[in-house]
Amino acid sequence: xxxxxxxxxxKKNTASSQSVPAPIPKTVRIAMQQCAGAAxxxxxxxxxxxxxxxxxxxxxxxxxxxxxxxxxxxxxGISELLQVSGRVCKCxxxxxxxxxxxxxGIEPPVVSDRESFCDAVxxxxxxxxxxxxxxxxxxxxxxxxxxxxxxxxxxxxxxxPYLTGDHREMIENTDSIFDGIASIKKYLGTxxxxxxxxxxxxxxxxxxxxxxxxxxxxxxxxxxxxxYPQGAEKVIVYNLTGRVVREGxxxxxxxxxxxxxxxxxxxxxxxxxxxxxxxxxxxxxxESVGTPCNVIAPxxxxxxxxxxxxxxxxxxxxxxxxxxxxxxxxIFDLTDPVCKTHxxxxxxxxxxxxxxxxxxxxxxxxxxxxCGRCIQACPVGLMPTELEKAFDRKDRDMLKRLKVxxxxxxxxxxxxxxAKRDLAExxxxxxxxxxx
Amino acid sequence: MSNLxxxxxxxxxxxxxxxxxxxxxxxxxVPAMVMSAVQFGGRALMLTGVCVLSAMLWEKLSCVIMKxxxxxxxxxxxxxxxxxxxxxxxxxxxxIAVIGSFIAIVIVxxxxxxxxxxxxxxxxxxxxxxxxxxTSEMTTWTMPAWSSVDVVSAPTPLRDDSGLYSxxxxxxxxxxxxxxxxxxxxxxxxxxxxVIMRIIxxxxxxxxxxxxxxxxxxxxxxxxxxxxxxGLILGAVFxxxxxxxxPITPKGKAIFGIGCGIITCVIRFYANYPEGVSFSILIMxxxxxxxxxxxxxxxxxxxxxxxxKEATHEK
Numbered sequence: 014x015x016x017x018x019x020x021x022x023x024k025k026n027t028a029s030s031q032s033v034p035a036p037i038p039k040t041v042r043i044a045m046q047q048c049a050g051a052a053x054x055x056x057x058x059x060x061x062x063x064x065x066x067x068x069x070x071x072x073x074x075x076x077x078x079x080x081x082x083x084x085x086x087x088x089x090g091i092s093e094l095l096q097v098s099g100r101v102c103k104c105x106x107x108x109x110x111x112x113x114x115x116x117x118g119i120e121p122p123v124v125s126d127r128e129s130f131c132d133a134v135x136x137x138x139x140x141x142x143x144x145x146x147x148x149x150x151x152x153x154x155x156x157x158x159x160x161x162x163x164x165x166x167x168x169x170x171x172x173x174p175y176l177t178g179d180h181r182e183m184i185e186n187t188d189s190i191f192d193g194i195a196s197i198k199k200y201l202g203t204x205x206x207x208x209x210x211x212x213x214x215x216x217x218x219x220x221x222x223x224x225x226x227x228x229x230x231x232x233x234x235x236x237x238x239x240x241y242p243q244g245a246e247k248v249i250v251y252n253l254t255g256r257v258v259r260e261g262x263x264x265x266x267x268x269x270x271x272x273x274x275x276x277x278x279x280x281x282x283x284x285x286x287x288x289x290x291x292x293x294x295x296x297x298x299x300e301s302v303g304t305p306c307n308v309i310a311p312x313x314x315x316x317x318x319x320x321x322x323x324x325x326x327x328x329x330x331x332x333x334x335x336x337x338x339x340x341x342x343x344i345f346d347l348t349d350p351v352c353k354t355h356x357x358x359x360x361x362x363x364x365x366x367x368x369x370x371x372x373x374x375x376x377x378x379x380x381x382x383x384c385g386r387c388i389q390a391c392p393v394g395l396m397p398t399e400l401e402k403a404f405d406r407k408d409r410d411m412l413k414r415l416k417v418x419x420x421x422x423x424x425x426x427x428x429x430x431x432a433k434r435d436l437a438e439x440x441x442x443x444x445x446x447x448x449x
Numbered sequence: 450m451s452n453l454x455x456x457x458x459x460x461x462x463x464x465x466x467x468x469x470x471x472x473x474x475x476x477x478x479v480p481a482m483v484m485s486a487v488q489f490g491g492r493a494l495m496l497t498g499v500c501v502l503s504a505m506l507w508e509k510l511s512c513v514i515m516k517x518x519x520x521x522x523x524x525x526x527x528x529x530x531x532x533x534x535x536x537x538x539x540x541x542x543x544x545i546a547v548i549g550s551f552i553a554i555v556i557v558x559x560x561x562x563x564x565x566x567x568x569x570x571x572x573x574x575x576x577x578x579x580x581x582x583x584t585s586e587m588t589t590w591t592m593p594a595w596s597s598v599d600v601v602s603a604p605t606p607l608r609d610d611s612g613l614y615s616x617x618x619x620x621x622x623x624x625x626x627x628x629x630x631x632x633x634x635x636x637x638x639x640x641x642x643x644v645i646m647r648i649i650x651x652x653x654x655x656x657x658x659x660x661x662x663x664x665x666x667x668x669x670x671x672x673x674x675x676x677x678x679x680g681l682i683l684g685a686v687f688x689x690x691x692x693x694x695x696p697i698t699p700k701g702k703a704i705f706g707i708g709c710g711i712i713t714c715v716i717r718f719y720a721n722y723p724e725g726v727s728f729s730i731l732i733m734x735x736x737x738x739x740x741x742x743x744x745x746x747x748x749x750x751x752x753x754x755x756x757x758k759e760a761t762h763e764k
Binding site: 347 | 452453454455456457458459460461462463465466467469470518520523525562563564565566650692693697698745746747748749750751752
């Protein structure tokens with residue numbers, strides 16, 4: 014038995030377009046909070062000259078990663094940024110000089126054991142590039158007295174519509190991914206490696222399988238059914254290893270570490286060059302975008318700049334999403350900067366287009382007809398319609414009994430609902446209710 | 450600054466809607482409606498029309514009086530009207546049919562809160578109330594026009610299992626009965642359509658029919674005859690699969706079907722009524738919340754609350 018959810022229209026219209034570097038913008042804004050965990054303290058002042066790869070923010074906390082400058086130029090000020098999470102963080106504004114001079118001392122890190130490997134990964138500014146932004150060194154630095162990790166799962170499912178960043182990473186950066194795998198295997202001692210790829214990317218599966226045969230035959234490249242949310246951590250761990258990550262546990266509890274394929278590719282690059290995380294591949298797509306593409310963008314470039322680069326019809330914009338259409342977050346200000354966790358920018362027009370997946374919005378909700386589609390769709394076997402009713406009567410006991418905490422907000426229930434009810438949203442509100 | 454819409458994810462939705470689901474059900478009912486017209490003539494169509502129109506009218510009126518948004522466009526009232534018509538004998542006076550749709554739509558559905566809130570199947574309750582109030586009109590059977598048996602007014606096959614009707618007669622509807630329920634072939638065609646379109650699950654109908662088969666066989670009756678006569682196929686395919694009034698999980702649906710089958714057989718074989726399908730579905734409708742409670746899905750990787758509590762107590 015495999016866990017699975019729903020079929021979506023893939024809309025991967027950028028799957029075969031070679032990534033292009035974005036032009037260096039006049040100014041960048043680099044947020045001090047780009048990963049899950051503590052925000053960084055600003056290490057530079059107004060008027061300072063900065064170079065590419067220079068550390069401009071760091072935190073004393075373990076659960077945090079430093080932030081590096083993606084450009085060379087002059088710091089014009091420290092501003093505040095209201096992030097979509099609702100938190101306000103500091104932001105370093107830099108005026109670029111266009112020279113992109115790299116700071117001295119960028120060289121491959123010297124690593125001898127797991128501890129120094131984790132330190133190096135932390136110094137690279139690396140966090141989960143799939144979207145959640147969990148600091149990678151924290152994943153690698155698990156307590157080996159408590160957990161015995163034997164399996165590395167490379168998550169290359171990329172199950173959200175539109176997104177092709179991981180797909181392009183596998184095509185364009187195959188070697189680095191295997192370098193990353195080699196480093197992780199060496200210092201963490203994970204014997205089994207699985208790479209899970211949805212079967213709607215046959216070229217990537219072929220290329221990775223070939224590379225695995227050449228580089229490391231113990232790496233298993235597995236084609237997964239293209240069913241959303243195949244790339245959700247619990248789902249991919251179960252479908253690749255058969256191990257169930259239980260309630261309140263992490264993959265390390267069942268001996269698994271999961272990292273995104275782009276994160277793995279970055280670690281491979283970093284171990285070779287020592288260049289920290291200052292740029293990121295971002296899919297710019299959506300019906301409003303004239304030239305959908307994958308852009309290698311410097312961290313801190315504004316959304317607007319990237320959309321203009323991709324010939325977006327700015328006048329008729331109705332909705333701009335960071336990430337995929339199922340779990341992505343809406344942007345309210347186009348001048349906000351790109352962060353490490355952003356994998357895509359989708360621009361959708363105001364007038365909805367008729368297609369299989371309708372851009373929702375403004376449809377009215379009707380009564381639940383108990384059709385049970387949400388229950389069938391839920392990848393972890395929750396009962397969203399029951400949860401909604403329990404939330405509406407603020408029944409905490411029932412919410413706990415129905416395990417709302419297991420909801421990962423994949424949105425499958427809302428997607429399939431014929432009455433257009435906001436089931437996933439209610440689950441999030443219910444989780445918040447239980448926290449109070 | 451452009452006006453950007455901000456909303457919680459997911460930002461796309463499937464194009465499935467309640468109205469589309471109801472439309473599929475209506476389409477699935479068309480073959481049986483055509484057959485009823487073939488068998489019982491234009492009056493069958495007229496009676497169906499009266500039921501559907503009065504159901505829509507009652508729905509509209511209720512919405513106006515109860516100050517609810519107009520819900521006639523979700524087509525659920527049309528489905529109810531059609532199903533009610535299928536449960537009526539073709540010679541029934543029109544005004545009785547209007548009373549039936551009043552009971553179904555206003556009493557059973559709208560007073561409980563409209564679509565999705567009713568605890569029992571509106572068409573079933575409509576039929577049962579008419580059956581009890583207008584027993585003679587509701588049990589006056591007309592022989593289908595194309596029947597090979599030369600009788601003008603005849604008992605239904607369930608009253609008379611002396612072998613007057615062959616399996617083929619029953620399957621194709623060459624026997625008296627309610628308008629929509631006599632032609633099993635047309636009903637099954639509709640059922641197959643609904644399964645293919647992924648509107649209904651196969652669990653409840655299969656469990657229902659299967660149970661009747663096994664029970665009849667054990668009770669020494671002819672199982673095939675029992676399945677093909679009366680309203681069993683109509684009930685199993687279209688009434689026991691109603692979303693609102695049946696359990697929500699596949700397991701629950703199967704239990705629902707088995708329960709319906711047992712009650713149907715008990716009523717048919719041991720009670721005074723010749724037909725038990727409507728009563729069985731009504732009784733199982735009432736049991737649905739309990740079946741739902743008992744068949745809740747266990748989430749993947751969930752720990753039971755009981756064990757958790759015990760664990761914290763031990764600490």
